[in-house]
Amino acid sequence: xxxxxxxxxxxxxxTKVRNGGPEWARLPSGRMSLxxxxxxxxxxxxxxxxxxxxxxxxxxxxxxxxxxxxxxLVLEGAPKFYRGGNTRHTRNMRxxxxxxxxxxxGPYTEEEFWEDLLRVTGGQTDEMLARHMIRESKDILNWIVxxxxxxxxxxxxxxxxxxxxxxxxxxxxxxxxALYLTAERLGVDVEYxxxxxxxxxxxxxxxxxxxxxxxxxxxxxxxxxxVAAAGGFEANIEWLKQYWGEAADNFLIRGTPYNRGSILxxxxxxxxxxxxDPTQCHAVAIDARAPKFDGGIITRHDSVVxxxxxxxxxxxxxxxxxxxxxxxxxxxxxxxxAQPDQIAYIIFDSTVVTSFMPTLFPPIAGQTxxxxxxKLQLDPxxxxxxxxxxxxxVRPGTFDHTILDDCRTEGITPQKTHWARKIETPPYxxxxxxxxxxxxYLGTRVTKEARLLMADGxxxxxxxxxxxxMAGNVLGKGYAAGMGMTIGSVFGRIAGRExxxxxRN
Amino acid sequence: MHGTRIxxxxxxxxxxCNSCRYCEGLCAVFPAMEMRRAFSDGDxxxxxxxxxxxxxxxxxxxxSPPHEFNVNVPKTLAVARAESYAAxxxxxxxxxxxxxxxxVISIVAALSMAAFILGFAALNDHSVLxxxxxxxxxxxxxxxxxxxxxxxxxxxxxxxxxxxxxxxAFWRDIGTPIGGxxxxxxIVQAIRDAGELRYLHGGGxxxxxxxxxxxxxxxxxxxxxxxxxxxxxxxxxxxxxxHYLLSREAPYPWWDLPVVLGTLGGLGLIIGxxxxxxxxxxxxxxxxxxxRYGMDVGFIAMLFLTGFTGMLxxxxxxxxxxxxxxxxxxxxxxxxxxxxxxGKFVHGIYRFAALVRYAQERRSExxx
Numbered sequence: 001x002x003x004x005x006x007x008x009x010x011x012x013x014x015t016k017v018r019n020g021g022p023e024w025a026r027l028p029s030g031r032m033s034l035x036x037x038x039x040x041x042x043x044x045x046x047x048x049x050x051x052x053x054x055x056x057x058x059x060x061x062x063x064x065x066x067x068x069x070x071x072x073l074v075l076e077g078a079p080k081f082y083r084g085g086n087t088r089h090t091r092n093m094r095x096x097x098x099x100x101x102x103x104x105x106g107p108y109t110e111e112e113f114w115e116d117l118l119r120v121t122g123g124q125t126d127e128m129l130a131r132h133m134i135r136e137s138k139d140i141l142n143w144i145v146x147x148x149x150x151x152x153x154x155x156x157x158x159x160x161x162x163x164x165x166x167x168x169x170x171x172x173x174x175x176x177x178a179l180y181l182t183a184e185r186l187g188v189d190v191e192y193x194x195x196x197x198x199x200x201x202x203x204x205x206x207x208x209x210x211x212x213x214x215x216x217x218x219x220x221x222x223x224x225x226x227v228a229a230a231g232g233f234e235a236n237i238e239w240l241k242q243y244w245g246e247a248a249d250n251f252l253i254r255g256t257p258y259n260r261g262s263i264l265x266x267x268x269x270x271x272x273x274x275x276x277d278p279t280q281c282h283a284v285a286i287d288a289r290a291p292k293f294d295g296g297i298i299t300r301h302d303s304v305v306x307x308x309x310x311x312x313x314x315x316x317x318x319x320x321x322x323x324x325x326x327x328x329x330x331x332x333x334x335x336x337x338a339q340p341d342q343i344a345y346i347i348f349d350s351t352v353v354t355s356f357m358p359t360l361f362p363p364i365a366g367q368t369x370x371x372x373x374x375k376l377q378l379d380p381x382x383x384x385x386x387x388x389x390x391x392x393x394v395r396p397g398t399f400d401h402t403i404l405d406d407c408r409t410e411g412i413t414p415q416k417t418h419w420a421r422k423i424e425t426p427p428y429x430x431x432x433x434x435x436x437x438x439x440x441y442l443g444t445r446v447t448k449e450a451r452l453l454m455a456d457g458x459x460x461x462x463x464x465x466x467x468x469x470m471a472g473n474v475l476g477k478g479y480a481a482g483m484g485m486t487i488g489s490v491f492g493r494i495a496g497r498e499x500x501x502x503x504r505n
Numbered sequence: 506m507h508g509t510r511i512x513x514x515x516x517x518x519x520x521x522c523n524s525c526r527y528c529e530g531l532c533a534v535f536p537a538m539e540m541r542r543a544f545s546d547g548d549x550x551x552x553x554x555x556x557x558x559x560x561x562x563x564x565x566x567x568x569s570p571p572h573e574f575n576v577n578v579p580k581t582l583a584v585a586r587a588e589s590y591a592a593x594x595x596x597x598x599x600x601x602x603x604x605x606x607x608x609v610i611s612i613v614a615a616l617s618m619a620a621f622i623l624g625f626a627a628l629n630d631h632s633v634l635x636x637x638x639x640x641x642x643x644x645x646x647x648x649x650x651x652x653x654x655x656x657x658x659x660x661x662x663x664x665x666x667x668x669x670x671x672x673x674a675f676w677r678d679i680g681t682p683i684g685g686x687x688x689x690x691x692i693v694q695a696i697r698d699a700g701e702l703r704y705l706h707g708g709g710x711x712x713x714x715x716x717x718x719x720x721x722x723x724x725x726x727x728x729x730x731x732x733x734x735x736x737x738x739x740x741x742x743x744x745x746x747x748h749y750l751l752s753r754e755a756p757y758p759w760w761d762l763p764v765v766l767g768t769l770g771g772l773g774l775i776i777g778x779x780x781x782x783x784x785x786x787x788x789x790x791x792x793x794x795x796x797r798y799g800m801d802v803g804f805i806a807m808l809f810l811t812g813f814t815g816m817l818x819x820x821x822x823x824x825x826x827x828x829x830x831x832x833x834x835x836x837x838x839x840x841x842x843x844x845x846x847x848g849k850f851v852h853g854i855y856r857f858a859a860l861v862r863y864a865q866e867r868r869s870e871x872x873x
Binding site: 081088089091150152153155156167168169170171172173174177178181291294296297298354357358359360 | 520521523524525526527528529530531536539542561562564565566567568571572573574708709710717718
C-alpha cells in the first residue's frame, strides 16, 4: 500500500532528477518517463502508444508498453463497471510449465500444450505462431504475477484442470482490477465510455483514432503506435446473422453487449488481412433462461455427460459421452445452434443431481417422462420413446466419470460411447439450453511480433493486435479451457513491447 | 422460503455464488458454501457470521450491481448477521435492543455514568469526592472494594450468562449436520484464525473500504482495539489477584504489572476505536449495512470511552479530579459490561463460533 501511494511521487522525483537520479525512483525497467516522452511531442496530446480495448490483452499491452518507456492511453468503449470485455468472466489461463508450482499439480510441457492445441483445432492453426505463443506462455506465469495478478488452486469442480490451468484468485474481474491498478500506478491513462468511431489509417500506417465523445477535450487521438485489442464481434447480432442467418437471433451472448467488433471491422475495411472462419467461435450450451447478455459462467451446464440431450423433436443428435467434459464442453454451443429453433434439453434423472456443480437455474422436474415433456412443451410420446430406446440400448458397465469408462449404448444412433446409464429414477429432470456465444474467431492476421499484416502481405508499420481480435491466428476452430487468456496475455505483452519499441525509434 | 427477506436474499446469492465459485480462495465463506447445495436458516446465519466484511468478493464479482444479478454478498451478509444477533439474543425479550442499538447503548452509558457520579456524591462527603487521595486503597475511599467487586462481578457474570445462552442457540442452529461439541483442534484453529483476523485480508491484498482499492487499515485498528481490550482485562485480573492473594491494594505504581498492562491496553482502546470509526465513516455505502451504523458506532464509542477515561484516571489520579474521573470510568466499564450481550460485542462471539464450526467442517472433509 505504501508503495502504491508513493509511486506517483517517485515518478515525479524521477522526472526532477532524471539525469543521474537514484535507481529506486525509476519506472520498473523503464527508460523514459511519461513527461519526457510528452516533451518530445511538444506537450501535445499525442501518445506513443494507443491501446483500443480494455481486457486482458489490452492491459497487458498497456503495461508492457509503459514499462517499455512509452506514454500510453487506453480507450475502453464500455463503462467502468463493464470494463474488460470477456476477461471479466474468465477464470483461468493455460500456460506451459516444466514443473509443478504452488498451485499447479504437475508439469505441462510445451510439447503437450502443442499436441492439445493441434487436437482441438484439428490442425487449423498457424504452427509458427502457436509454438511461439506456447513458448512465451511459460514466462507469462510469472510475469502476470509481477503485474499484481494472484493465482489460486483450481476451483472446486474443476479438478481436471489442476495441472494445466492457473486460476485467478477472485476470478477474471479480480485479475482485471489488478492489471488496471498496476497500469494506473505506472502512469497509463485510461478512459472509459470511449467509443472509437473511426481509425485514420494511410498505407498501413495508423495516424489517429476518432471518438464518439471528446476525451480530454479532443475527439481525435493521435499516437505513434496502435495496439488493437478490442475483441471479437460476438455481441453484434446483425454481424452474426451474416453467417448464421436468423438462427443468430436465438443465440445468447455470454459477455457484455459492448463486444461488437467495431475495431475489427474498421481494420478489415482499411485493408488489414483477415484470418479465420467467420462462423467459428467459442460457444457452449447455456441455460435457455439466461439473460440475453452477460450471464457469464454461471449459466453453463456440466450435466451433459450424465444424461441425454434432445432437440425440440425429442430426438438425440450427438454422442453425449464422446470425451471427458472439459474437452467437449465447447462444442455443444455449435451443436445446439445447428438444431431447429436453436434449443435443446439435457434430460437426466434424480440419481445424478449431485454429480455436477449446483446450477443457477433449478432443473425442471416431472414425476414421469411424459409429465416432464409436457413442462418442456415437447411431444410426450416422442420423449418417452427416445428415453425408452436409450435405456434399452444401455450396456452394463462400471461407471466412472473421471475416465473414459465402459458404460455405453449399443444399437442406437447416435451412440453414447461412455457414461451411459439408464434414465429411470423419478423425478425426471431437464435443463433447457441454447447456444451461448463466448467469442468469435474471425480476426486480423498478425506476425510473431503481433504486428498486423496488410491484405497485400506487407506488415503494418505501426499497428499491432492482441487477444480475441487475432485469436483466429491460433484457433482455427475448437477450444481448450484457458487458451483465450493465454492468447491475450502473451500477444498483449508482445504487442505492447513492440509498439513501445516502434514509438521510441 | 426462509424466515426473513434478508435470508431469502442470502439464499439467492449463495445459489448464484455456488454456481460460480471464483471467490473460493478469498475467505472461509465460499468454501463453507461449497460444502452445501441447499441452505437452511442456520446455514445462512453461519455463513453471515463467517463473513469478515473485507469487501473483496464485491470488488471481484462480475455480477455485482449494476449487473442484473445484483450480487452483493458483503452487504447482504452484514444485514443477515445483524439480524442474527437479535434472533439469538437471550432473553429473547431483550432482542429489541438491537433494533435501536445506538440509542440503547447511549442511554445505558449515560445512566450508568450518572449513577456512579450521583452515587459517589451521595455516599461520600464533598471533601472526599474532590479530595486528593494517594497511596494504597486511594480508590476505595470513594467506593469500598467489596462493593466495587460485587457490583462488577454481578454485571460481568450476567453478561457471560446471556452470551452463553445466546451462542448456544446459534451453535445449535448452525451445527445441525455434524452437531454436538467442538473438538480441541478446531477450537485451537479458530483461536488462531480469530486472533490474526485471517479472513480480514481481501484474499491477500488487503481489504476494501472506501473504494475499489485495497487500502483499508481496519485489520490493524481492530488488532489495536481487540488486544487493547484483552490487555485491560488482564490488568484488572492481575490487580484482583494482587488484592486477594497478595493483599496489595490499588493504585499501583506506574511500573507495576497492572498499570503497564492497563496503559498499553488503554492506548490500544483509544487509537483502535478512533481508526475504526474513521474507517466506518468512510465505508462505501454499497458495502455496508447502514441500518446498523448506530450499533457499530455505539460499541466503538463505548470502547473508546473505557480506554479514554481509564487513561485520564491514570494521569490525574493524584489530583482532585480523581473522584469524578473514577466515577466516569467505572460508569463506562459498567455500561460496557451490561450491554455486551445486546450490542456489537456479540459479533466476536458469533464469529468465533462460526470459525470453530468451519474448522470442524474442514477437518471432517479432510478426514472423509
